[in-house]
Amino acid sequence: MFQTFDEVSDPTLGAGRVAQLREWLAAKNLDGFMVPRSDEHQGEYVAERSERLKWLTGFTGSAGVVIVLSSRAVLFVDGRYTLQARQQVDPAVFSIESLIANPPPDWLKENAGKGLRLGFDPWLHTISEVKALRTALEAKGGELIAVDKNPIDELWKDQPDAPLQPVEIHPNALAGELARDKLARLASDIAAEGATHAVLTDPSSLAWTFNIRGNDVPHTPLALGFAILAADGAHRIFIDKRKLSIEPRAYLTQLADIRPPSALEPDLIALAKAGARVALDPVLAAEQLRLLVTANGGTVVEAADPARIPRATKNAAELAGSRAAHCRDGAAIVKMLAWLDRQQPGTIDEIRTVEQLEGLRRAVGEETQMPLRDVSFSTISGSGPNGAIMHYRVSRATNRVLADGELFLVDSGGQYQDGTTDITRTVPVGTPTAEMKERYTLVLKGMIRISTLRFPAGTRGCDIDAFARVALWQHGLDFAHGTGHGVGSYLSVHEGPQRIAKTGTQKLLAGMILSNEPGYYKEGHYGIRLENLIVVTPEAALPGGDIAMHAFETLTLAPFDRRMLQPELLNKDELQWLDAYHARVLAEIGPMLDGENLAWLEKAAAALPHDHKG
Incomplete structure (x- = not known):
């Protein structure tokens, strides 16, 4: 596990x-x-x-x-x-x-x-x-x-040692661009900022730039380290050589001077004394780096991490990998949801469902020759009142049985070499109440509104966050988290700078992957969250329109629970979207299933009645 x-x-x-x-x-x-x-x-x-x-x-x-x-x-x-x-x-x-x-x-x-x-x-x-x-x-x-x-x-007398997990090379076929080409691009960008150097402090940027991955922190394939990139191409990477076997060391030697982590401060001091203009991202870089540069005669150029936007705007290979990862992951999720349906209320608990889901992800990965490398975060497996704790993490002390008449919220994800996934579904245990169904449907309306949105270039996450909330607002309800976070390509499941939130000021650019996850939480009773991952796609001008637009493509593939719906709250367009989405889930996931799992999906993805006046 x-x-x-x-x-x-x-x-x-x-x-x-x-x-x-x-x-x-x-x-x-x-x-x-x-x-x-x-x-x-x-x-x-x-x-x-x-x-x-x-x-x-x-x-x-x-x-x-x-x-x-x-x-x-x-x-x-x-x-x-x-x-x-x-x-x-x-x-x-x-x-x-x-x-x-x-x-x-x-x-x-x-x-x-x-x-x-x-x-x-x-x-x-x-x-x-x-x-x-x-x-x-x-x-x-x-x-x-x-x-x-x-x-x-x-x-802290028993403080653990720093991690020393091995570094691996991320394949070019999955990265979609050679590290040397990325470095050349970034060097040019550094010079354009009026800097001679830039310090990469974010291990995700280090991983993306050099096409490497590691295992130094939980659930995210990162090798902790720094880099000083130079406009003239004399790059340095600061990483413990004990993490590097022969092949990664030879690979990195071709790209940069490999330096021990202890050399970062003296190297930066030496560059500052030589008059370097060092780009630091004020939102990401430690104050210590600014102090080192300014105290030794250098100049700090405040500029965004040069790898951040290129990393966030996925290329064709990264998007193809994400689609493939979501298809496999969807098969595991469908098998888990079908398994849940076969259990009687009161017979399984939160920990058992986590173990079952991870086992299914592992099995699907092995069957498809793309193993599960890790979960992308600790699974949120919340029954009843635990589901109202937005980032609940089950422990043996808090573990609850999935009891009759409650809701069960499961938010989980996988790390595969070709992509990172994150999905939330909420299901009833037994028969849901009318209130539960109403609020589930309101949450789903918010998700569908984001999924179907068309927006002009330059739109920011804060400009569209309210669309996910309007249906809830009209009933005096809301949720106390952002609608969506960025997601990396076999990197962090919470990637910046893109996000859909009241504070999301980054423009949404083609290729950015985000989550779409409105929710509702009734403290002490239940939580509802529905989450798909989406990617920003460019679109031509709409018929009769003047400008090119952007839209979202949904990546996640798993059905929503029809027992939780109040169809009269869904209008015609929303019902059509839901039917089309379920048809796509069946078409793409169905071939990976058989027997009772396939039969379950066929029923779960069947078209809904459209005979009301919504």
């Missing part, structure tokens, strides 16, 4: 560990310290060694930060994790604030005492984060102070 189900946090440890941190602060003449859920690369998934926030607080979510002061400690999480945070941290030690509505800079403006000295690790906060924090503190006569060594690393 790629997943484990042991208890992952202990709230009772928080008080003692916060007390240790406060002793450290007093010795350093600091009034407080920030501990983010991030590593030196600012990635969503981090190695066990970098789980400092979890060690201190017990919170295991993928986004958050805690500010520990002498008399209070505040944990900031976004809407996905509000319920989870309440369950995982000691309320006597930590209060919980919204990372979105009241982020740390805003909170400090209102709550920091005059002259507050707040410590931080400059490797764990981005340039833009530090700028906002410094502005907030200085407005109250305070000071943001970079520390030389992270106190958690001193206090």
Whole structure:
């Protein structure tokens, strides 16, 4: 199994560990310290060694930060994790604030005492984060102070070692472009920004640029490392050679100078002293890199990671791989949904369904000669009230039986060498209530609205997010997460900068893959989320139109549960879309099934009645 189900946090440890941190602060003449859920690369998934926030607080979510002061400690999480945070941290030690509505800079403006000295690790906060924090503190006569060594690393006595998993070469047939050609493109882009060099800090960009993959963090095929790309082509990659067998080492030697991670700081200092103009992405790059350049006479050019947009706009080979991966993955999902239907309420639990689904993904991968490399994130397997916890992770302590009259939400994905998948379906256990059916149908209407959208070039994710919510809004309902995140090509299941959300300011470009996942959550009762992956496609001008448009192609292939529908809430166009989608699922997945699984899909994908006046 790629997943484990042991208890992952202990709230009772928080008080003692916060007390240790406060002793450290007093010795350093600091009034407080920030501990983010991030590593030196600012990635969503981090190695066990970098789980400092979890060690201190017990919170295991993928986004958050805690500010520990002498008399209070505040944990900031976004809407996905509000319920989870309440369950995982000691309320006597930590209060919980919204990372979105009241982020740390805003909170400090209102709550920091005059002259507050707040410590931080400059490797764990981005340039833009530090700028906002410094502005907030200085407005109250305070000071943001970079520390030389992270106190958690001193206090955490059994902190794991840094990972040393092997690097592999990603095949050109799946990458669709040679690494040397990518590097030439990026070198030209760096020069166009007026820079001599650019630092790649995001391991996804490192992986995409050099056509390599690794296994240093959970569920995402990344090799942790950095690169300094040069406009003149003298590139350097900073990666532990113990990760490189003979073939990857020989391969990378042809592309860049391979340097140990410990050489990054002195190399950057030397370049700065020589007058380098170094491009750093203020949203991704650690403040420490800015400090190294500016303190040694270099110039920081604030510019986006040069690999980020090229990585996000998938080429033909990457899109072909994603389509193939989704077809295989859909077969596994259909087999799982059919298996679920054959179980009696009260006979299986959340963990059993996770194990079943992973086993089916493995089996389909083996049958098709494209093995499951990993799950793309820990499966969200939530029955009843657990489904209302947006990013619930089942453990042996929280595991629930799928009980009669409840809903079951399963959000899962696979990592295959040709693509990354992510899908959510919600199904009834027994007979759903009228309320459940109504709200499921409203969520589906939002998904269909995004799926069928046509939009002009230059449209951003924030411009279309509301389309997924309108049906819910009309009934006084909403959901507290974005509608969609970007997805990589055998890379991170949560890829930026593309997203469909109120904060999604990136233009949606052809080739970008995103999720389409509206939801509804009734705390303490049930959750509903429906998710397909979609890709932005260019389209010619519509008949009678003036401009070329963009649209979405749906990649995910699995039926929606017809028992959860209130057809009278669906209009004619929505019903036609649903019938066409189900017909496509049957046509593409059907040939991979037989027996009772095929019979189940034929029934699940049958056309719906269109005899109402919706």
